[in-house]
Amino acid sequence: MNESKLAKAADTGLRLQGISHSFSDGRGRATDVLAGVSFEVGAREFVSLMGPSGCGKSTVLGMVAGFLSPEQGDVRWHGERVTAPDAARGVVFQKPHLYPWCEVYDNVMFGPRALGRERESRDLARDLIAEVGLEGFERHRPYELSGGMQHRVALARTLVNRPELLLMDEPFAALDAQTREEMQALLLEVWQRHRCTVLFVTHDIEEGLLLSDRILVMGHRPGSIRADISVDFERPRDETLVFDQRFVDLRSSVRTLFRKDSS
Amino acid sequence: MTDLPSATPDAALEQVDSELVRGHRLSRKRRLLPTGRWGDFIATTASLITALALVVALWWIAAIAFNDPNVLPSPEEVADRADELLTNGGDLGLVHNAQVSLIRILIGWGGGVIAGVAVGIAMVSNRWILGLLDPLIELGRPIPPLAFAPLLVIWFGIGELPKYMILGFTTFPIVAISTVAAVKGVDRNWILAAQSLGAGRLYVLRRVTIPAALPGILVSIRLANGLSWSSLVAAEIIASTSGLGWMILQAGRFLDTPTIFVGIITIGLLAFITDRVLRVAEAWLVPWRGKGAS
Structure with a gap:
């Protein structure tokens, strides 16, 4: 070392x-x-x-x-x-494992809502969705997206919690x-x-x-x-x-x- | 291709050839009917009308052959009786009896569904509850609800309650068992993902487990609807003065065969319509079903 x-x-x-x-x-x-x-x-x-x-x-x-x-x-x-x-300790899995009953935005907001941080995380969620190139897809359901797009959502969903x-x-x-x-x-x-x-x-x-x-x-x-x-x-x-x-x-x-x- | 590869090149070619032909025929057949949502609707309606027309035609022929309206009335006689019961039945009429039965089903089936889902979720959430209730439900399930009828009358009298209970007994076990299976079948990775996103036990249950199990639960709710219609006559044997089941039993006593037919057809129609309504509700509640989501 x-x-x-x-x-x-x-x-x-x-x-x-x-x-x-x-x-x-x-x-x-x-x-x-x-x-x-x-x-x-x-x-x-x-x-x-x-x-x-x-x-x-x-x-x-x-x-x-x-x-x-x-x-x-x-x-x-x-x-x-x-x-x-x-x-x-955020996890990104091999498959996106998004929730099909939630739209893209709600998938990303899953963590903040579970943690009771919805209000202060809204802007970050929107920024992250834009950052992973999915602006305009906030209201889509996961099964309406391609595999690559689903992975982008999964990444944003994990990052929105600001994991260390x-x-x-x-x-x-x-x-x-x-x-x-x-x-x-x-x-x-x-x-x-x-x-x-x-x-x-x-x-x-x-x-x-x-x-x-x-x-x-x-x-x-x-x-x-x-x-x-x-x-x-x-x-x-x-x-x-x-x-x-x-x-x-x-x-x-x-x-x-x-x-x-x-x- | 499930077949083993053919031995000779010629045979192999022939196989490929026949598959091409089959594929071609298939695509031509598909084009005969319009595709898409309207296409599906038209196809379903067409098949329904054809099947019904076939049944009515056979029935008509059989009625002519028997030539005894007390044994087998013709479709025409049944239609006349239906018309009569619809227009001037009053409290003995079809509308009133159908209403009474529909309300009984809604309360009995609805109660069974609510209890079934609640107990099912409690069973998967707690090992003790599962251990206690699972054998009881399995033991009680094969007993026909009708067997409880005399007991229910002794305990609860001849009011509406025992009727609701018989319908509830029909509904409850299938919904409870299906709920347990649906919850147990939820993709574990969905739950792990939720936990690592910061969700606690209750949040996971509310926001992941229940929505994920919903498609399976809804199927059992639909099946239970069909079952509760099928035990309607049993429920209405208990000292009734109204309802479709009662109407059928009463008509049987007076050898009024056309009314029996009207009652049977009405039960079938109402079961069919409620199932359609539930299907629409299902499509609205779980639009992701069968979309290969993970």
């Missing part, structure tokens, strides 16, 4: 310590999915959790969100143990290549403006490198952190970064790491 990382760790928001977990298959047999996962994410840092599918990265994210508790070890957010979901920590579980994995690129560019843009801490789960190496300050590479069965790689390309970034020689080099070394693990 270099000095800047130590400095970040000192005011760290998120800290995972020795997380181990197993799932039961219902017939008494348990499969270890995580073994001793530990890492920290500094304030306003964009960290990607990467690894082959089935390595338990979504499980880790679910624990940080408070959806499930680890069997061993603990997840701490600002020093407090995470036991339940909280609006300070944004958890994203392969949010663009189900999108077609072009929409995915658009969403990545949008996320970079939005993140540069709002600057919350992000923990981003992906199995796409290019996506992880393009977006993050740091990537954590997980190995599988049982999952653990194999490498912690800092990605220090200057910001603001855009999709042209993928043609940069340093990017290409880093990508191939991460790919080698992936391969070594899956063989």
Whole structure:
């Protein structure tokens, strides 16, 4: 760990310590999915959790969100143990999971209303809807929108709560290549403006490198952190970064790491 | 394509060919009827009219064959009786009896629906309530509501209450069981999303679980409406002096077959109309149903 990382760790928001977990298959047999996962994410840092599918990265994210508790070890957010979901830790899922009985605006206002902050959040909600490029669609129902548009609403719905920590579980994995690129560019843009801490789960190496300050590479069965790689390309970034020689080099070394693990 | 790939290239070509032809025919057939909302309406109405015309035609032929209006009156005789009961029935007439029955259904079915939804939600919200009520409902469900009739008369007399209760007993279990199933079937990710957006237990129930379960609940409400019409005669066996069920029973006593037919057809019509109304309400309440939302 270099000095800047130590400095970040000192005011760290998120800290995972020795997380181990197993799932039961219902017939008494348990499969270890995580073994001793530990890492920290500094304030306003964009960290990607990467690894082959089935390595338990979504499980880790679910624990940080408070959806499930680890069997061993603990997840701490600002020093407090995470036991339940909280609006300070916003989640963007792989699918948008919008509420079809609510219009776009009401989907975005779901969080503020639940928290009793409706009045002071109205302007922010409108701004965010415009920011994700959906001005004029406030009164549409989710099923009247395309998949990409639904993902934009989901992003706005999470950001309107001003979460300190944004958890994203392969949010663009189900999108077609072009929409995915658009969403990545949008996320970079939005993140540069709002600057919350992000923990981003992906199995796409290019996506992880393009977006993050740091990537954590997980190995599988049982999952653990194999490498912690800092990605220090200057910001603001855009999709042209993928043609940069340093990017290409880093990508191939991460790919080698992936391969070594899956063989 | 569900078929296995054909062995020879020729056979494969033939298969593709026949599929093309089938596809072609299908698209031509589709063009015969107008599409869209009006197209659907026209198609439904046309099929309804055809089916009814067929039934009436067969009935007419059978009536002529039997040639005994006390066994099988012709559609004409039944129509005459309906006209008579509509115009100068008074308290014994069709309008009055239909009104009485409709009100009984609305109160009995409505009460059963409200109780069913409330109990269903209570059952999924609390394990104790579920453990206690689930076996009771399952045990009580197969007992025909009519079996309770004598008991209800002993307990509550011969007023309207026992009739409402019989209709309520018909409605309640199906709505309660469907509500439990619909709530349990709500996509867990919708609930997780709400929790991570800051929603508490009650807020999740009100704003996510209930709207998400609504399509399933509404289907059971519609089914229950049909069932409550089908137990109307049973409800009106209990010391009644009015209602469509009573009208049918009374006519049976006097071998007044045309009136029996009028009563049966009226029950069928009213059940059909209330179901249509509920369908419209459903389309208005859950416009997202079947839209592949997630």
